Structures are given as C-alpha cells and as structure tokens.
Amino acid sequence: MSVLLEKTGQRSISGTGIGLRSAHVNEILRTQPKIPWLELLADNHMAVGGLIPLQLEAICERYPVTFHSVGLSLGSVDPLDLEYLGKLKYLMRKYNIAWLSEHLCFTSVDGFHSHDLLPIPYSEESLRHMVERIFQVQDFLGERILVENVSSYMKFAETEMDEVDFVREVALQADCDLLIDVNNIYVNHLNLGIDPVVYIQKLPYERIKEIHLAGYQQKEGFVLDAHNHPVSDPVWDLYHQLIQQVPDVPTLIEWDNDIPPLSRLLEEAEKANAVRETRQDELCHVTS
Amino acid sequence: MLFVKHDKMNYAMSLADTQKNFMQCLIADRGNVDGFLSELSGMKTLTPDRQLSIYKSNLDGAHEKVLAQVYPACRNIVGEKYFNQLCRQYRYRFPSVQPDLNNYGKAFSGYLKTNLAHHKELEDFNYLPDLALLEWYWHATYFSEDDRPFDFNKLAQVSVEQQQALVFKLSHAFSVQKSAFPVIEIWHANNTATSSNQMFEMPESDVYYCVFRKDYQVDMEVLSQHQFDLLVSIGQQHTLNQLSDDDANIDLQQQLQYYIKQGWISGFYFMD
Numbered sequence: 029m030s031v032l033l034e035k036t037g038q039r040s041i042s043g044t045g046i047g048l049r050s051a052h053v054n055e056i057l058r059t060q061p062k063i064p065w066l067e068l069l070a071d072n073h074m075a076v077g078g079l080i081p082l083q084l085e086a087i088c089e090r091y092p093v094t095f096h097s098v099g100l101s102l103g104s105v106d107p108l109d110l111e112y113l114g115k116l117k118y119l120m121r122k123y124n125i126a127w128l129s130e131h132l133c134f135t136s137v138d139g140f141h142s143h144d145l146l147p148i149p150y151s152e153e154s155l156r157h158m159v160e161r162i163f164q165v166q167d168f169l170g171e172r173i174l175v176e177n178v179s180s181y182m183k184f185a186e187t188e189m190d191e192v193d194f195v196r197e198v199a200l201q202a203d204c205d206l207l208i209d210v211n212n213i214y215v216n217h218l219n220l221g222i223d224p225v226v227y228i229q230k231l232p233y234e235r236i237k238e239i240h241l242a243g244y245q246q247k248e249g250f251v252l253d254a255h256n257h258p259v260s261d262p263v264w265d266l267y268h269q270l271i272q273q274v275p276d277v278p279t280l281i282e283w284d285n286d287i288p289p290l291s292r293l294l295e296e297a298e299k300a301n302a303v304r305e306t307r308q309d310e311l312c313h314v315t316s
Numbered sequence: 317m318l319f320v321k322h323d324k325m326n327y328a329m330s331l332a333d334t335q336k337n338f339m340q341c342l343i344a345d346r347g348n349v350d351g352f353l354s355e356l357s358g359m360k361t362l363t364p365d366r367q368l369s370i371y372k373s374n375l376d377g378a379h380e381k382v383l384a385q386v387y388p389a390c391r392n393i394v395g396e397k398y399f400n401q402l403c404r405q406y407r408y409r410f411p412s413v414q415p416d417l418n419n420y421g422k423a424f425s426g427y428l429k430t431n432l433a434h435h436k437e438l439e440d441f442n443y444l445p446d447l448a449l450l451e452w453y454w455h456a457t458y459f460s461e462d463d464r465p466f467d468f469n470k471l472a473q474v475s476v477e478q479q480q481a482l483v484f485k486l487s488h489a490f491s492v493q494k495s496a497f498p499v500i501e502i503w504h505a506n507n508t509a510t511s512s513n514q515m516f517e518m519p520e521s522d523v524y525y526c527v528f529r530k531d532y533q534v535d536m537e538v539l540s541q542h543q544f545d546l547l548v549s550i551g552q553q554h555t556l557n558q559l560s561d562d563d564a565n566i567d568l569q570q571q572l573q574y575y576i577k578q579g580w581i582s583g584f585y586f587m588d
Contacts, residue, residue, distance in 0.1 A: 076461045078529060079458075105336075137336055146342075153330065182367045249362060
C-alpha cells in the first residue's frame with residue numbers, strides 16, 4: 029500500500045458539528061451560524077452544474093467540512109466504482125474536505141444499487157474482502173478514510189465474529205479510522221441483542237476520529253435507524269460512556285428525515301458539547 | 317469459499333452469493349428467497365422473513381421519496397397511495413443502476429405509457445406519460461452540466477464563408493418537447509401541495525414547449541411549432557446554411573438572437 033499523505037492547510041474538525049441537509053443550506057449560508065464544522069452527504073453534492081456546486085463552494089468557504097458517502101459500497105463483491113470514487117477525490121481536493129467516511133456494508137452488487145445500507149455477514153471472508161477494498165480506496169485517495177458501524181435488521185446464521193470484533197479488525201488491518209455511530213450500536217442492541225456497553229469497551233479508541241449521534245424510530249417489533257427523532261436518553265448514556273475514552277473526538281448530529289428547524293439541531297449539538305465539556309473538565313481536574 | 321452449516325449441514329453461500337441473492341430478493345422480488353432466508357437466524361421479534369421485509373420496505377420508501385420529488389404533479393393527481401404502488405412496480409421493472417439517485421426515474425414516463433393499457437383505472441389519465449416527461453426534464457435540467465459563456469467575440473469574427481458550415485450548440489440545460497395534452501396547464505395546477513381539481517380543454521393542436529435553466533432557476537416557455545422545429549433542427553446539428561433553408565416562415569436571425577439571449581444556444585462550431 030502506498031504511503032498515506034498528510035493533508036496540508038486543513039481546517040480542523042473539532043467540537044460538535046451537524047449533518048447539513050438541503051433543507052438548511054440557504055439558512056446556513058444566509059445566517060452563517062457559529063457551528064464548528066459541517067458534514068455533507070457527498071452523494072447529494074455531485075451534480076456537475078447548476079446551483080449545487082455553487083452551494084458546495086460557498087459552504088466550504090465558510091466552514092470546515094467532512095464528506096460522508098453512501099455510494100462506495102465498500103463491502104460489495106462488485107469492482108469498485110472508480111468513476112464515483114474519482115468524483116469524490118476531485119471534490120475532496122477542490123474543496124479541501126477534511127476526510128471521507130463510508131459505511132461497513134454494501135449498497136450495490138451485480139450493477140444494481142439499493143441506495144440502502146445492506147449488512148454483510150461478519151465472517152473471515154467478509155473481513156478479508158472489506159480490508160482489501162479499504163486498501164484500494166485509501167490508495168486511490170492517498171489518505172485514510174473513516175468507516176462507520178451500521179445499524180442492521182438482519183442476523184446472518186454464518187456470523188463468525190461479533191460486530192465489534194469485525195469493526196475493530198477492519199480498522200486495524202486496513203489501517204483506516206473509525207466513525208462510531210452510537211445510535212447504530214443502540215439500534216443493534218434493541219434489534220439484534222448485542223451488548224452496547226461491551227461493544228464500546230472493545231473499540232480501538234485510538235482509531236476513532238468521529239462520532240455520530242442520531243435518533244431512531246420505534247416500529248412494530250423493531251426500531252428503525254430513521255434519523256427522524258432527537259437522540260434518545262439511552263444513546264446519550266452510551267455517548268457519555270464513549271466520551272470518557274475519547275473526549276476530544278468530534279461529534280456530529282445527524283437528522284435526515286422529518287427535519288426540524290436548524291435551531292433544534294443546534295440544541296442537540298449543545299447537549300453533546302455539554303457531555304464532552306464535562307468530561308474534559310473532569311480530565312483537567314485530574315491533571316491539576 | 318464454502319462454509320458448512322452446523323445445524324442443517326447445507327453449504328452456506330459465499331459472500332458473493334449472499335450479496336447477489338440478497339439484492340435479487342430486494343430489487344426483483346424474486347431470486348432464491350428461501351435459500352437466502354435459510355442464511356438468516358431468527359431473533360426474538362424478527363423472523364428471517366420479517367428481517368428481509370424490513371429492507372424491502374426501506375427500499376420502497378427510499379424510491380417512493382425520490383420519485384415523489386421528481387414527479388410531484390403526477391403524485392398529486394393519482395394520490396399518494398396509488399403513486400406509491402406505481403413506484404413499487406416501477407422499481408422492480410427499473411432497478412437503479414447508478415449510485416446517484418438524482419438520475420433515478422428517467423424511464424417513469426415510458427413505464428406509464430406502456431402500462432396505461434394494463435391499468436383500467438388510469439384510462440382517464442392518458443396525459444400522465446407526457447406530464448411525467450415534463451417533470452423529468454424539469455428535474456434533470458436543475459442538475460444539468462453548466463455551459464461555457466457564449467463567445468460573442470468569436471461569433472463576430474466568423475466570415476461569410478464560414479457561416480455556411482456553422483452549427484449552433486444547444487445548452488446542456490435545455491430541452492424541447494411537444495404534447496397533444498395541455499400538460500403545462502396541468503403541471504402548473506398540480507405541482508405543489510395545494511393542487512386543485514380542474515378541468516382542462518384539450519388543445520386544438522399539439523402544445524410545444526421548452527424547459528431550460530437560467531440564473532440557476534429552471535423555467536419553461538411555450539413555443540410555436542416553427543420555433544420547436546427550428547430548435548429540433550439545431551439539436552440535430554443542422555448548419556446555419558441548412559437552417560436558412562428549413563423554414564421560410566420564421567425570422568431566423570431574430571430567433572437565434574433570442575435563443576442566445578435566453579441561454580438556449582450555448583455555443584457553436586464548424587461542421588467539417
């Protein structure tokens with residue numbers, strides 16, 4: 029694998045950011061609220077003409093930005109979509125995007141795209157495949173990516189390892205970083221019965237570069253990772269547990285459906301700040 | 317690579333087989349559903365069948381959401397419930413083959429046209445394919461590639477001899493359409509949430525229109541048949557010489573100036 033390049037001139041990503049969705053773009057550009065950083069769904073900003081590229085440029089001029097993508101299909105057995113990856117690389121270079129995160133799942137196979145995050149069995153075969161794919165992506169981009177644990181509604185009989193062991197091994201073997209979605213851990217606890225406390229205990233903390241917080245929706249017999257509710261109390265508790273270990277890792281509030289006013293998102297961000305600052309204060313006291 | 321299942325002593329699917337079968341179950345409502353379900357473990361509240369149905373439902377919802385954004389007028393006319401049924405049938409017939417969801421739904425008009433004969437409940441809505449086509453071009457125009465600014469200086473330097481071989485280029489964000497139905501009026505009355513039930517007179521002749529983008533906003537303009545024919549000829553790369561011969565009933569110079577001003581013509585080149 030080629031040497032990963034360190035970016036220069038990168039604006040720092042710290043504190044609590046929000047996932048910027050189209051409903052809030054105009055307001056953000058007009059009012060320029062004090063938000064430490066924004067995460068954009070890269071897939072929504074790939075249009076080659078019209079207003080979208082202009083908005084992307086304007087956003088990136090005003091805020092530090094990270095990219096989150098859903099179309100790389102990291103776990104797929106199809107060849108990597110180099111055209112898609114090339115577009116990502118072009119935009120990342122052009123707009124000085126801090127980093128790219130993707131999901132530990134597949135979204136396409138045989139040329140068909142589901143546009144949903146589909147789980148893969150946690151097997152040795154999947155692990156080898158995922159690691160190889162991340163190597164390819166990082167080689168292409170010339171930098172590390174972050175990979176995110178996904179919510180799931182499916183349990184494969186042939187699972188050979190726990191999800192957290194899979195996530196951990198991917199990060200270590202592929203030499204990539206992690207985006208830990210605390211809500212996804214909790215959703216998988218409710219749906220699949222994983223132990224969220226043990227999950228967080230087993231994470232390789234040094235690899236965690238970003239945390240996601242979101243809300244789920246109660247459905248009949250399961251919970252859906254719908255990103256259409258405030259962060260739930262149990263997820264705040266787990267976030268508190270994780271922040272004990274990684275107090276300086278930036279956090280992001282995701283809200284993708286039934287999107288509320290921007291001010292409501294910023295309230296959620298403030299709550300995350302309060303949790304993190306409490307932990308940082310504790311550490312200061314211990315040090316002093 | 318094959319794994320041996322401990323309980324049933326069946327051969328488990330490879331990662332590739334698992335993914336391909338999973339996808340077929342989702343996008344085509346066929347595939348080896350029983351085989352795929354046998355790869356799953358039941359959970360307290362979620363049987364394997366239920367697990368798969370959650371993903372199917374998620375895909376339905378995602379595709380309905382996308383198509384509802386592209387085809388708001390069609391959706392308002394047939395109603396949310398029926399539109400979602402159409403979306404589900406459409407997604408099985410035309411599964412997405414690109415990562416960019418903005419490109420999804422292009423064949424919806426053709427799908428409606430093909431299926432009008434099979435859906436008795438749609439017999440009063442025979443204008444829907446044309447309306448869907450208008451909505452698709454409206455959507456696609458918003459995302460179309462930018463054009464370079466028109467080079468007036470270069471045009472001014474074109475000699476009389478060169479003019480014979482000059483070919484104008486239409487903007488990437490421009491398209492012309494025609495319909496036997498009053499689709500523009502129907503669209504205006506139905507493309508927002510506050511759509512109204514109105515009766516529309518059938519036009520005496522075809523309706524000609526173009527969809528274009530100007531100052532980042534998508535817009536529409538009604539055309540005469542002469543304008544439509546001229547713009548189609550330009551799109552077919554007729555030379556300026558040919559355009560002059562095509563239609564004597566139109567002021568070519570005036571029209572070309574207007575198209576350039578509107579951004580419908582974005583540039584020119586010379587035919588070899």
